[in-house]
Amino acid sequence: MMDTMFLGRRTTEDDTVVEMLASAIRRDISFSVLRPDQKLKIAGLRQTYGGSNHSMRETLRMLTSEGMVEATNQRGFRVTSATEEDLRDIILMRREIETLGLKRSLAQGDMAWESRVIAALHLVSHADGAVQQDPGDLTALEWDEACRELVMSLVAASGSPRLVGLTAQFYGQARRFRLALLREGRIDFKARKTRQHRLRDAIVARDERRALQALEEEINADLQR
Amino acid sequence: MMDTMFLGRRTTEDDTVVEMLASAIRRDISFSVLRPDQKLKIAGLRQTYGGSNHSMRETLRMLTSEGMVEATNQRGFRVTSATEEDLRDIILMRREIETLGLKRSLAQGDMAWESRVIAALHLVSHADGAVQQDPGDLTALEWDEACRELVMSLVAASGSPRLVGLTAQFYGQARRFRLALLREGRIDFKARKTRQHRLRDAIVARDERRALQALEEEINADLQR
DNA sequence: ATTTTCGGAAATGTTGGACATTTTTGTACG
DNA sequence: CGTACAAAAATGTCCAACATTTCCGAAAAT
Numbered sequence A, B: 001m002m003d004t005m006f007l008g009r010r011t012t013e014d015d016t017v018v019e020m021l022a023s024a025i026r027r028d029i030s031f032s033v034l035r036p037d038q039k040l041k042i043a044g045l046r047q048t049y050g051g052s053n054h055s056m057r058e059t060l061r062m063l064t065s066e067g068m069v070e071a072t073n074q075r076g077f078r079v080t081s082a083t084e085e086d087l088r089d090i091i092l093m094r095r096e097i098e099t100l101g102l103k104r105s106l107a108q109g110d111m112a113w114e115s116r117v118i119a120a121l122h123l124v125s126h127a128d129g130a131v132q133q134d135p136g137d138l139t140a141l142e143w144d145e146a147c148r149e150l151v152m153s154l155v156a157a158s159g160s161p162r163l164v165g166l167t168a169q170f171y172g173q174a175r176r177f178r179l180a181l182l183r184e185g186r187i188d189f190k191a192r193k194t195r196q197h198r199l200r201d202a203i204v205a206r207d208e209r210r211a212l213q214a215l216e217e218e219i220n221a222d223l224q225r
Numbered sequence C: 001a002t003t004t005t006c007g008g009a010a011a012t013g014t015t016g017g018a019c020a021t022t023t024t025t026g027t028a029c030g
Numbered sequence D: 001c002g003t004a005c006a007a008a009a010a011t012g013t014c015c016a017a018c019a020t021t022t023c024c025g026a027a028a029a030t
Helices: A017-030 A042-049 A053-066 A084-108 A111-133 A137-158 A161-183 A189-204 A208-221 B017-030 B042-049 B053-066 B084-108 B111-133 B137-158 B161-183 B189-204 B208-221
Strands: A069-072 A076-079 B069-072 B076-079
Touching: A017 A042, A017 A053, A017 A161, A042 A053, A053 A069, A053 A161, A053 B053, A084 A137, A084 A161, A084 A208, A084 B084, A084 B161, A111 A137, A111 A189, A137 A161, A161 B084, A161 B161, A189 A208, B017 B042, B017 B053, B017 B161, B042 B053, B053 B069, B053 B161, B084 B137, B084 B161, B084 B208, B111 B137, B111 B189, B137 B161, B189 B208
Parallel strands: none
Antiparallel strands: A069 A076, B069 B076
16 A cells, blocks of 8 residues: 555645556656557556556556557557557647637637636746756656646637547647657747747737637647657 | 447447446436436446446446546546536537538548448438337437438548547437437427438538538537427 | 534445456477 | 467456445534
8 A cells, every 4th residue: 555656746636546547657658658559468567556456457447538548359458559640630639629629718718718828828938948958757747737738728718628628638649749759859949939929919819810820830830750 | 350439339249248338328328217417326236237346337437438427536426417508518519520520521531431421321311210100219229320320421531530439429428318309209300301311412512511511400400409 | 493513324446366268379280 | 381279378357355435314512
């Protein structure tokens, strides 16, 4: 009842064992410690992450619903593949879902929403600077979390819980590719900065066309290879 | 060989216990035998549907990923709510996802795709007639399956597995409302027939605008109260 | 009589071990 | 070289038990 070689919780209280396991494995998939298509043998996972037979299976089932893990009938679990095609598919979904969410937020969002977006943009800007100086895994996680909060804030006022859920889900699936780009130093922070400014200006002006375009370019930037 | 994602099978061979449980519970949720917001106690479910503690939890976790069941941290599972607001949200998502899928299918679909759609339309037309004469649960299931196959065929050539998966998922969530409408005799089969004709004509003519409009009206029809 | 508090009952989350079935692997044989 | 078969590994399923949390109803207080 104490096997914890991993900590790092940021959100709130991760109560259950399953959620702790899930966040640990999720993180290792995001950082490609567990590689795409890798077979996930419950015995081996238990030795690495702890937890019981039951907990591990339930954890994998949970990660399956997030799209990080795939289950095949009598052949166990494996890390979801991450090919170029997967990336294009994920980007396609992100474009559709997030632009729709932003469009609806722009139409319905009040001042509280707007300020949340502004705050998120500010944090992203700060995290951008931090991760440029120190691209270690820890700052990378904080940077990613800032980016995630920005995306979630954009669709937060859409009034559609399912749309918000899908935004989170697909951002999670895209995370692996983003962090790979970051690690390879292939992210153009200068371009990001200008895009962030354009997005901010368009949102405060409630200019739907320009805001959607800025968001779309931001998403497409994750497609670079 | 192929996998799993989420869907509603009818009578095919479901290998594992979990999948048999899942399809049984899924069906009972669709027919409101298990009512919205109803608490799902594993002990009670085991007595009704069989299966072990472990299998039942895994089943519920799986249904959670389909959106049929919700899990709260230390408070177990319950049937996903089905309010007017939920319906509007689901319809919103179906409109976006399915119209995008059809748009892409129209652009990329070959003759095999087109014939699959035509076949699906034919079966739906037949099932419409059957369910008008005998609105029993069994014919209702076949009618629903025909409608499902139609929707899936429309997006089948979109080239996006995630989009196809979401189409299946949201159709599954909308199923409860559809079947409720059917049971209450509130479905306008005459209007359905004309819509089906318009959809067919627009697709064989590859008229994107008219096809999308026909699909949108078809989806909106499920919103009637 | 209404509200608060407190305890027990019920339900959930977790664990370990056991067993049947299936898949995978290794090896001998044709 | 390929096939077939047996051994080994892995998965899916189940049971029994315990820890923790939540739920519910009765007693106490105002």
